[in-house]
Amino acid sequence: MLSEQAVRTVRATLPAVGGAIGEITPIFYRRLFAAHPDLLRDLFNRGNQANGSQQQALAGAIAAFATVLVERPDVRPDAMLARIAHKHVSLGIRPEQYPIVQEHLFAAIVEVLGEAVTPEVAAAWDEVYWLMANALIAIEARLYQQAGTPDGDVWGSYRIVGRRQETDEVVTFLARPADDRPLPAHRPGQYVSVQVELPDGARQIRQYSLSGQLDEALCFSVKRVAGERSGSGLLDGGPNGEVSAWLHDHALPGTLLRISAPAGDVHLDAADTRPVLLASAGIGCTPMIGMLGHLAGTGSTRRVVSVHADRSQATHAFRDDLALLTAKLADADAHVWYEEPAGDWPADRTGRLDLAGLDLPADTVAYLCGPLPFLRAARTQLLAAGLGAADIHYEVFGPDLWLAQG
Known part of the structure; x- marks a missing residue:
């Protein structure tokens, strides 16, 4: 005080x-x-x-x-x-x-x-x-x-052992400890920091959500951040996207990366049995697919509602995984909205995500991830539906501007 x-x-x-x-x-x-x-x-x-x-x-x-x-x-x-x-x-x-x-x-x-x-x-x-x-x-x-690192040395050497192209813009990387030690403990929804050495010698760090675990490897998914280059050659007048572009172009199987211990305060509570809502937009689906994968892998009987908003089917990472994992659960369904859908897509699922029409139990716990405007709109809708503010958890990629913008 x-x-x-x-x-x-x-x-x-x-x-x-x-x-x-x-x-x-x-x-x-x-x-x-x-x-x-x-x-x-x-x-x-x-x-x-x-x-x-x-x-x-x-x-x-x-x-x-x-x-x-x-x-x-x-x-x-x-x-x-x-x-x-x-x-x-x-x-x-x-x-x-x-x-x-x-x-x-x-x-x-x-x-x-x-x-x-x-x-x-x-x-x-x-x-x-x-x-x-x-x-x-x-x-x-x-x-x-x-984390087992009382001295604060959270960094370890990892080897890329696989990569999967999710969309034209999103790649999932599979990484294992280079010294064959066990994978670090992590909770569904957490992230790791990845450090890469860039051509100018800078060792820049970015955080990426864990999208699951496969073949004794951590999976993290990266969207290539693109933008117009300024006269200085930097994206949008600044070095935005330099790490994601490096990973997309250079992180091939066999590449060594420095990766931190998993962290993040927004993660699925495995002991909770209440209904759960997983809501995302764009690349915000990465922690949500990790949570959904955990629920499916543990045979959860919780009521699970997954909702996602994206530009189109072509930009929707983990689209097939969403359907497959939802089908494995005893009491789950998924709802998707596209702004520019291809083919014969339902009119009531075209445009921005709308949670108002969903039947959500009052004791639902919600996890949100996506751009700040999406988070604000989704949280407002959930509060109006009767969910408690303490039960609405959100993750922001990059600096958390929620407080800064009021």
Whole structure:
């Protein structure tokens, strides 16, 4: 909890800091990368830095955490902290990196707000930062311990042993530990980080959902992210898609990759027996097909409803798997919507996904994955249908902008 003095100061300055956070975070990252260029080259996603989404996510997290501290001091935003901690663990973030972030973040705050940052204001926001940082460090320590990597070394060498073309844009890779050790424990819906060395020497990292396990190998599926190249030669003016393109073009059987231990706070609860809804759009189907595969593989008797939205049949990854796995379950059905369907496709399944017409029991637990507009629309529909907010779980690929966009 914040000290009483800090609560008063943060409450008084939150509008100013929150209003300027959009200016503060770019300056923070500029300072951080100037002092530690290796972080941009080998840790931070250059695509998210180029398009500004990482800055938005950081701004949303800081503002949300500070707001909770001053408005609801007896409540800790565990869901937000867990989401951030899992991302950090998948990257191997360590406690000694938090002071580095604090140094450059506070320098950026002073640069933007100037004389308004009195010693009292600086001390109050320092409390906010370290309350958040220490909470994350504690959660991350537990996650590292659970993963069997208490020292934070979550990385292992894996060999690609197979690849399957799901669509023109999506490939599933099968990877086994190169030293023949057992596969790491993971839960349906989790993801791994994959690090590749690019032509310029950068070792960039991206997270990919586990779409299942096959032939003693982890399966992760990658959609090639494409975009128009700018005059600099970068996709959309930034290096978006550079890792997915490298994997599609170069990760052939025999290729060695550095892959992290599985992480992710949105995963299927195997002990839960309530009805379950798996809802996805586009490449958001990857964690859902992993969950569905687990349910089918364990002979689950739960009521299972799978729904998916895509551009067309040709872009729908795991289309056949969805039908096959649903058929294996005792009480399951699947519903699919296409925006541009081919052939004789039902009119009521053309366009955007609509959950309003589905018969979902009130005690249904829902898992969602897809673009942010899809998540917002689906969550709104599920709340209107009577599902509890705590039973609607979502996964976002890339920085979580939910908080940043309000």
